[in-house]
Amino acid sequence: MIGAGMGALAAAARLAVAGHRVTVYERTDTYGGAVRRFERDGFAFDTGPGLLPLPAVWRDLFLKTGKEPLEDLVELVQVDPSSRHLFADGTGVAVPNASRAGVVSALDEALGAGVGQRWGDFLVRAREAWDRTRRPLLEEPLWPNWQVLAEREPYPAVPHKRLLRTRRATTLAEVADRELRDDRLKALLTGHSLAHGLDPRTTPASAAVLPYLEHAFGTWYVRGGVRELARAVYERCVRRRVEFVFGAEVTGITVKDGRAAGVELADGTVADADHVVADVDPALLARLTDRPLDGTGDVRPGERGAARLTLLLALKGAREAGAAHRTVVHAPDAEAELDHLANPGGDAFPVPTVTVLRPDDPALRPDDAHESAVVWATLPAETEADPAHAGILLDAAAQAIPALRDRLLWHEVRTPEHNSAETGARYGAVPAPSLAAGDGALLHPANSTRLPGLYRVGGWSHPGGGLPHAGMSGAMVAGLVVEGPEFRGST
Template sequence: MARIAVIGAGTGAMAAAARLSVAGHRVTVYERAETYSGSLGRFARDGFVFDTGPGLLHLPAVYRDLFVKTGKESLEQCVTLTQVDPASRHLFADGTAVSLPNASRAGVTGALDRALGEGAGARWGDFLDRAGEAWNRSRRPLLEEPLPEDRRALARDPYPAVRHRRLLRAARQAGTVAEVGAWELTDPRLASLLDGYALSYGLDPRRAPAAAALLPYMEETFGSWYVAGGVRALADAVYARCLARKVEFVFGAEVVRVAEKDGRAAGIELADGASVEADHVVLGAQPAPGLLPVRDGGRPAGAPSVPGRFQVLLSLRGAREAGAVHRTVVHTADPGAEQDAVFGGRTAELPTVTVLRPDDPATRPDDAHEAVTLTVTVAPHGPVDWTDAALRQRFAETVIARAAEAVPGLRERTLHAEVRTPAETEAETGAEGGSVPAPALAGAEGSYLHAANRSPLPGLYRAGGWSHPGGGLAHAGMSGALVAGLVVEGDGFRGSQ
């Protein structure tokens, strides 16, 4: 039985902890905050309850596997999952609106044809077929296996882009999300739909490789799921599973250094001066300067800043109207200007806003009220001073004005608006600038890959969104499985079967 110290209590770290404990190891989690869950926060006021992290779950199979491998109760016995249908409603700048069914290719193509004109559905469907090819080519090495030392295969973009012929110029293939939208989808609204998927994950459509097509493919193929009580309830269930497996938690314990002895990780040092010996250390958070004794292949110096999330949590009077959609995306009229702002360290004048309106009694004091969450991808804290009260208020007003297109009588119904920015994310999670890591992508010479789960220092492993295979609930859960496999099986581990 090995002693294992886990740094951070995010979902990826807890997933690794539960699996390692089941394998017979003694696992203790050290968390700088006073609670678990990492980015899966919760805000409550006067009977209104909001998720402050992701509001939907994709690829629930990742957590089904976790619960199967760590106990008798299944995921569905621990949380209530409901498929969101329609999966999303989209409001475009020209006034067009379309609702996309959940996990129904035929339903999506039909809806696009009716809303955007004949042929729109076929173009999107053909795009998803190509995205499916990319998924089949890259799924295992990108998501289910440890990151190999030789990453040349993942440096190549798996998306089979269509050759685009241009007048008097050589044919080219789309290499970025934006080029896929312009050359293959052709309709600006379809391009905006694709851009919106990329931006919601913190990716710049103009630079992200075409392989980002895996993100809409994953959502539209495997569906979007809501966790009753909010996605924080999933973190509650994973934490409870850890406790049931005898994982120990120490809260309010900031780890300042990973100790090294004889060329391998040998424990951790805490801010209060205490030292803890360990046979293995699992880092489940973005490493702060000085935490690691060696460079571990993380984000290179000088790399572009990673966006964060701006949220407005609205407590509304009045019942949620019949037929209201759970998720609505209000698209910008000027994608280029928004992308310039987000990835250039400014606030956008016309941001893309995601509106979440769960029909869940647990989120509101009674059926005469409604809890609504507005989310925007924004530049991180630092390039933008998100502690500036005037700036926060101005941008919140902009976001609310845009969301009013999706929620009838929004301003008149508002009882209270809670504003959360990357500054709050940084304070609560320790992530630099309140940044939210994106999922790993193949292509672009490997520049969208994350740090390997096995670090260059023997005995030190990485889990969570800042490690392979990147950010997002599903990807964080996968990282926990990969770390557990590496610790338990050693060099022979080749990923889940």
């Protein structure tokens, strides 16, 4: 197995339980891929995902690979409110976790009568899109006739009273303009796409499943940080006798009799294998094989994925009572932000939508007289970090953290280059989840490849990026290895 990302760990644990001898070769000195931790002066921070959506994926992994359930190994805390939003017009709202009625009521109270109902109606339609795409996109290997997913928009058409007919949105921006009709609700929806580096003007309407997934299954935090989830999965692998070799760079995949037969390491060592599973950037995988892995009619690896600029903040003073775990400070000029995301370059760096994470977790601070916080924003993958960009993010975050500048002891800047060094992703890009429609632009290549015995796992393969998707990709790869091409997914 190449790489110790979360998808690879999920596959390794399942394969080991199925009786396979599994060895994981990881280029860096630790496991988890982008799910890492930074520590300094008694402060600790998640440098990758800070929240866990759809924890059932990881519960299933622990159920299938041993007697100890996930909750015996890590503490999961449901985050409520799910998020607090500060809009450009000065209004704000705290969105309850996993309660449609609560969300409708909160939006009506904060933004005006009828606003919440429009969002609630949108969530009902988003559920239809979820029901239509959940199994083929998340629970089954990618269909050979994936074009059906690419061409068919699962988000339902909406009746238009004046036109006396239904009208189908093709992009998320059209959903926002036609159905939400409120700049704050538009920002709420756009924020979900921006979190995955997606421009709503070109992202298919099927992306409505992103806010629905969070609404329906809740937002969770792992006590001690999401890195604790990676630790638990790694330890489960070790208990199932998965062998890990860190500091081992794979420089090639060996081929024998027309199928993958092992890996070659930078020191010249060759390790034979019946199957090779790769959790790496697609460009690197192509170099390792030096042969085409996808044929005519296959989904091809693309240049998908935006990057993130992240600030780790060490703050003096206790976190105030009632502070939200997650606050989203929406961009003052939404169009300028999207234009920059779509067309990087130029001199201007617009104030982006900024997410502020403030976990109330003693494990992440030296004592109760201090606080650790994480601030991040989506950037075009090609952006070169500038010190001024950190200042822009700090100014935005000050809307969410009282007296931020006075409380700031120090901050650490995490650029896309850090992510690139740790995960090998080009430009430090973070892969988006797979989405239906849009001519397949947001589908990811299948887990199996045209080279027999070689499989792809993790965010750059089906079903795409994100912690739940990584766990699902691991389950699919394990199924394909154990059962062969006839594997059709979990039941």
